[in-house]
Amino acid sequence: MxxxxxxxxxxxxxxxxxxxxxxxxxxxxxxxxxxxxxxxxxxxxxxxxxxxxxxxxxxxxxxxxxxxxxxxxxxxxxxxxxxxxxxxxxxxxxxxxxxxxxxxxxxxxxxxxxxxxxxxxxxxxxxxxxxxxxxxxxxxxxxxxQVVSGGTSSNVAAPQRPEETSSVPPEQVVHGRVEDEAKLLDRVKSAQPSGANFRVIAIVGMGGIGKTTIARKIYNHMQVLEDFKFDKKAWVCVSNNFDVLTISKAILESIDSSPSIPNHLNEVQLKLRDTVNQKKFLLVLDDVWSDDYGQWEILKAPFKAGAPGSTMIITTRLENVASAARSFVTYPLKPISDDHCWQLFQEHAFGDGSMAEAHEIHHSIREGLIQRCRGLPLAAKTLGGLLHSKPWDSWEKILNSNIWSTSDKSDQILPALRLSYHYLPSNLKRCFAYCAVFPKDYEFKENELVLLWMAEGIVQSSDKQFDKAGEYFRGLCSRSLLQKSSSHSSNYVMHDLIHDLAESVFKEFSFRSEKAIIELPQNIKRMRHFSYISDRFNGEKKFIGLEKLKSLRTFLPVFMRPHHFFDNHFISAMVIFYLLPKLKKLRVLSLEKSTITYLPDSIGGLMHLRYLNFSYTMIKSLPESTSQLLNLQTLLLKGCSRLVNLPFNMRYLINLYHLDISGHNSLKEMPSRMKELKNLRVLSNFIVGKESSLNLEDLKSLSSLQG
Incomplete structure (x- = not known):
């Protein structure tokens, strides 16, 4: 084929x-x-x-x-x-x-x-x-x-950082780690180092090798042992944000049943020390990147009060992290064997009921598959998921693809993973790459991503575009490019190596800021998408130079850690009144959770806008010029407690598809002639005013509503 x-x-x-x-x-x-x-x-x-x-x-x-x-x-x-x-x-x-x-x-x-x-x-x-x-x-x-021959690949790997993880195992069987599990269990049960009440065990290895999987295996194994019990247990994904207060609070939330958690480091650490005092505990700090010895010493201080036998397991790609944490044991995790790699591949390529089909695969193809995976469980799983939907006669062609022979030795993205992108249909390629607008560790809902795809034109506009976008989303999930969160069943995440892949193909036209002040990329004329991790204070200096991005389509703040919906984030008025009016090509604009109270009329001049998110802001109304946004598809006003009215001429938003005014607000009625919004499919709620008969007639006429 x-x-x-x-x-x-x-x-x-x-x-x-x-x-x-x-x-x-x-x-x-x-x-x-x-x-x-x-x-x-x-x-x-x-x-x-x-x-x-x-x-x-x-x-x-x-x-x-x-x-x-x-x-x-x-x-x-x-x-x-x-x-x-x-x-x-x-x-x-x-x-x-x-x-x-x-x-x-x-x-x-x-x-x-x-x-x-x-x-x-x-x-x-x-x-x-x-x-x-x-x-x-x-x-x-x-x-x-005839110059299109030879050459070099220009793909360059993006910096690798970890994903959000949990102690809940997504797999039924862990292949090839029996010996590793036994050795690590022996380390956990072994005698305590002299003069210490707890020890640190570091599991070190490259991305995709299975550090989180084996740590999870040990963590859950200790629950069923009768002869070696822990009084307190906690699992925390640290990621690249090594903030002592954040990590300490996360541990305290796991091991202490108290409903209130302090917000200051001193109070948190005092409570941690009291909670673990003379108690044997097991902590797993997953995906750690910091080698700051001073910060490690502060983090570990409360746990010195624990009972002998207490253990902290950390997983990291970097040996110097293990050194900074003063690990008692540093355990280097190696690739799994070819046989185990093949078993894992079979599980994902053939499914539970079709293992017999694997015997029909030619030996040379089998050997080629194993060689491509390099003993990395993530590669075997991803390649298996890719080939699951492909006929066998195409496997050899895929194995011989030029993607395996990239000459860029600095490229740390596994060819097996890059291949997953290479053979995606073009529509799914855009959907997949756009996921890099979110940072590592970010958990998102299907609806959240789908509405952004629609706004960006990644999913072509049609009566069935929301259903089509849902199909694309499930297509990425079925290829293991997106996966369900272990901690929140309605959320989804992207593995760190998969995210690196998305960044590598998205970086030419987008950038994301995770710093206090934005650092503009070199090719600013090409930048179409911008996202940033929102701080409590987003001042004018944070956005300096952003007005140079004349072709920008996306302005999207992202909120990483668990937060209260009504915790507003300050954003400079310069952004609202000076910067945004200059970004004429915007299609996605979010000011969610910002401290804004009103908007300028100039917002009506952003004719390309498809997506507006003012949820959990303090705005009282939208300017009437909003009614000029004829392309607007999604309007999110969730939790706008001070919102008094919607634009009088809202009926001119002829492409409005999704309107969310749920949560507490001060709306008294809906604008008149809402029935003219023929494309409206999702309406969170409908507020009936004094002229209830007219309002209800409008609601009755919205025949396309689906929810």
Whole structure:
């Protein structure tokens, strides 16, 4: 069976064709002198370039020039999409005004009266067409000169950091770790080092080798031993944020039944010391990255009061972390054997009821599969999940893919994992890569990610787009690229190595900040997506230079640790009144949990906006200019306790799909004529006002509501 491996840009081209073929856009273009012909020429050029995409995804693995061409083409496609989206916006506005004038003598004051001149729009379309023609000529010349051969891969690994974990085992059987388990259990039961009430055991190994799995095995094994009991147990995923107070509170929450946990380090550590005093405890600190000896000494201080036999197990990729923690035992975890690797692969490739099928696989293919996995359990699991849905006659081709022979020795992303991305359908490639907008350790809900996919145009707009997005989400889960959280059944997470992979393909057009002040990337002109971990105080300096990102589509704060919904985060007024109006291409804007009380009218000028999140803010109302956001799909106003009213002309939000006004607010009634929101599928609740009969008639007319 032949597989066509499509580059991501092919999915963007589908979106361009959809806009170009829209009847609304074509009708509007006919009324603008010269614009109609420019649009037709653009469509023809797009079709011609699409024909050049064959094999480009495979060739970029071995030729850096092809990858650069694809990146340039994707950058062009984003710009073209923005331009055509602007054109489609004006077409929708023209149609809406015409419909309004036909049914009413009143002027639509909430919508701008003027339209861009034909010359202005025609000039923009001509410029974007010329850029595409240059890219086409470059690629055609390379074909003719037959230079698309050899070369080097330009993929570079992103820094690796750990994922959120828990003590709950996701697997039924752990392959190849019987000896490791026995040795570590002996270390836990062995005599205490002289002069210490507790010891540190460090499990060290590379990412994906199974450190968390074996630590979880030991942790749960100790629960069933009769001759070696622990009085207190706790499992904490530390990750790259080695904050003594945060870690100490997490441990205290696990081992102390008290409903209140102090917020100051001194109080927390005093309570920890009292809780473990003369008690034998077992602590697991998973995915630790800090080698700060001073911080380790502070963290360990309360546990010196524990009873002899107490143990702290840490897992880390770095030996110097074990040294800084003063580990009693440092246990290097090795790759599993070929046989065990094959067993694990079979489990994920064939399923529980089909193990007999494995005997029909040719020996050379079996050996090739084992070799590719390098004894890493994560690689065996992921490769098995990939091949599970592929016919056997395609396995050899996949094994011989150029992706295995990348010459970039600094690339720490396993070829077995990169292959999972390479063979994804182009629509799933965009969905997968977008997950890198979230930081490591971030747990997200399906609905949260799906609404963002829709807003970014990753899922093409249609009556069934939410259902389609759900299919894409489940497609990523079935390939083990997303997995359910062990601690929260409704949440999902991404393994650290999988996240590294997503970052490696997403970094060309996005960046994420995890620092107090944003460090702009070098290729700022290409940046489309920006997310940041929100602090309690997000001052003006944090966002310096962000106005240079003229093509930015995403402005998204992320909240990492458990938090109270009503704990607001300060954000500088400069962001609201100066920065955001400059980011004309925004499609996703979130100011969730910020201290804002009102918004400027300029928000109505962000014509590309599809997603607005003002949940848990202190806003009292949205400016009436919000009604100009004809592309808006998602409006989240959850928990806005001071919210008094919604825009009077909200009925003009003709593409609104999801409206959430749940939680406590001060709304008295819904805006009139809500029944005109024909695309509304999700409405959290409907507030009936004084004119209840009219309100209820509106609600009754919203026939497309699903929840």
């Amino acid at each position: 032949e597989f066509v491996v499509e580059p991501v840009v092919s999915e963007l081209f589908k979106g361009l064709f959809k806009i170009l073929e829209s009847k609304e856009v074509q009708d509007f273009a006919r009324n603008l002198v010269g614009v109609d012909s420019e649009l037709k020429e653009l469509g023809e050029k797009v079709q011609m370039v699409e024909n050049l995409l064959g094999n480009a995804e495979d060739k970029q693995l071995t030729d850096k020039r092809v990858k650069e061409w694809l990146d340039n083409l994707q950058d062009w496609a984003f710009d073209a999409e923005d331009l055509l989206d602007e054109f489609a916006y004006h077409a929708s506005r023209r149609k809406l005004k015409a419909e309004h004038q036909a049914s009413s003598s009143k002027v639509m004051s909430c919508l701008r009266a003027s339209f861009p001149s034909p010359f202005h729009m025609g000039s923009k379309i001509k410029d974007i067409t010329c850029r595409l023609e240059q890219l086409q000529q470059k690629r055609s010349a390379e074909h003719e000169m």
